[in-house]
Amino acid sequence: MVIKEALARAPRSPGVYLMKDPSGKIIYVGKAKVLRSRLGNYARVEDHPTYYRHKVQTMVSRVAQVEWVVTGSEKEALLLENTLIKRHRPRYNVDLRDDKSYPLLKLGLDHEFPRLSIVRGRAEGDAKYFGPFDKVGAARKTLSLLQRIFPLRRCTDHTLKNRARPCLDYETGRCSAPCVGKIDNADYQGLVDQLKRFFVGQGRDVALELKRRMEEASQGERFEQAAALRDRYFALLRTVEKQRVAGPTGGDQDVWALHEDRGAFRLAILRVRSGRVVSNQVKDLKGALADPEEIMGQALLAFYELNGTPPPLVLLSHMPSDPSLVAEVLSDRAERKVELRKPQRGEKRGLLDLALLNASQPRVETEDKSEKSLLLLEKKLGLDAPPRHMECIDISHLGGRLTVASLVAFKDGKPYKEGYRRYKVLTKDVGGDDYAAMKEVVLRRLSGDRPLPDLLVVDGGKGQLNVALSILQEVPYERRPPLAALAKGRETGPDKVYVPGRKNPVNLAAREPAIFMLMHLRDEAHRFAITYHRLLRLKALKRSILEEIPGVGPKKSRAMLKAFGSLAALKKAEPALIAKKARIDQESARRTSAFLAALDTKPGPE
Structure with missing residues (x-):
């Protein structure tokens, strides 16, 4: 053993x-x-x-x-x-990820003037996240309120760098306009620190600090500054008072209940904000293989890493096997104390009973259908195991130009976005040759040490399948995944599935969920490829006409347009002036002037 x-x-x-x-x-x-x-x-x-x-x-x-x-x-x-x-994401561990991403407030700390914005999902980099919010409207309302109290920028870094005058947010008191030097870095960092303190429950202390600064500005006869501080102080005070009067049991808390049914676990999470239940989520943990206490510990850490910081109090139906350790890690992430508690009586016990009731409700067994489809595909396609990880490749081009490919992945019958990949086809003179493009992409996918799919699907019929088989001959045997090809049906007929070593298509009923799963995989690959192709075409269309001039690239093109503001103004300028204002060499300036002059030159008589 x-x-x-x-x-x-x-x-x-x-x-x-x-x-x-x-x-x-x-x-x-x-x-x-x-x-x-x-x-x-x-x-x-x-x-x-x-x-x-x-x-x-x-x-x-x-x-x-x-x-x-x-x-x-x-x-x-x-x-x-x-x-x-x-x-x-092991098969037998708790997996709380889904395709839905909730809005979060992000305070980006990797810039001299941090930006406060609404995002979906976390990204790499130094940042603080607050939320999540069930609806983006609630996130926008909160952002608007916070900007009145803490006037931080919400514009992009590019806008900040290129703005020459304050925007409307500054005029309405929602931004301190660091873009044009209306606030220095030290004072801006003070606003950032105040916001971080507010989100860890120190709003009243921040309000007292604003009041002190307001009084100092008034005594120093800096009345405009005092008025701005006064507005911020009262806006913050109203917010803090709303939080305080929510009631003795009306604070923020999450309620977690774990229910076991026929060997599978179901988790319900109630989110209580200001004494009101604002959301209810129920998640099936079918693959989780551990005792309830260990599942609860894993789920707590995974959920709050994906969905923002936990509230000060989390009520649980099962305490983790090491509750003090889990609470310590959650407290470190939230930068304040997080308490885990299993209530026995009172109002909190009522909330837990409500969560348990939600967790115990029968769910629509969509996952069972996926499981049956995977088992059927295993049987019909002659696989060694159910194809839990499937991938599909699709090629896209426009008249042989800008050839790209997409690779999408499904896990347990559902899109697995982390497995999606885009490829620019690098083979020279590939033109509209889909087979050559397919060869390059398949070889690139199967190289390296990325885990292999349980099934690789190609879009097309027996021809594409035979091409894919020939490509696999160039791959080490241990890196060859099972193959299948999905061909469009004639007119209204069902799509057909071909596998190696079989002349006729696999016998799958027209309305069988398994064939719909493969069609969804193929259609998603096509959509992803088309989206990427459109993106590249848009970038090509945005390429400046000045870049057609020999010796002029994106950098010189931007420098000339920034110096003169438009092509019309640039066309009127002499080469010497172009070189001076745009700070480029004389030869490039001369070519630019000649090129623009030639654009309107009428052809002479033949």
């Missing part, structure tokens, strides 16, 4: 363990205070296992390799476990 062999080498230290299947794919990630003891639990065999233990033994039977990473503490192990689950 693989795990028993690993036990002999496992250290008695905290760390994270990774279980892999025969293909090397990570199927489970867990953490342990003592790695050897934790792995020993998986090696234990019971004569009469419970349903949960039976599921664990099923997973263990698929494990071909066990690896671990030793950490300095249990907290480091918890953080590393969360990072690895997020990166690899």
